[in-house]
Amino acid sequence: MSKTILEKYNIKDKVELILEKGQIILKPIASPRSNWEKEFKKMSENGDDKLLMNDVFDDENLEEWI
Template identity: 35%
Template structure:
């Protein structure tokens, strides 16, 4: 589908046909990404969609621990060499 840029104040915009908006799930807020000389528009709501559910599942399966727990619990090299008690 081809379309033309339209002037909106000092900027330019694109009219998106209603069927494309409905099919894409885009609502009031969108996210714009420039990728490989392409402008990608997507619904901002989908960026972190279902994260709450994913975190709950991780907690239920005891998979929500820190990956570097051992490293952060003990003293660092700086603590051992630079810190004066």
């Protein structure tokens, strides 16, 4: 496999191998949330972890949920 193909499909050192209908499919193994804990800590330290919108809207009737 050429380096260009590996880079194009973001294939690093690990792949998922799928056998399907006479074909071999290689997919990169991604860990999209692997650094979230570290990044959330940084956000908190920088004061960047504020809500972007209220979690309860002003016109919301909370009595409906009781």
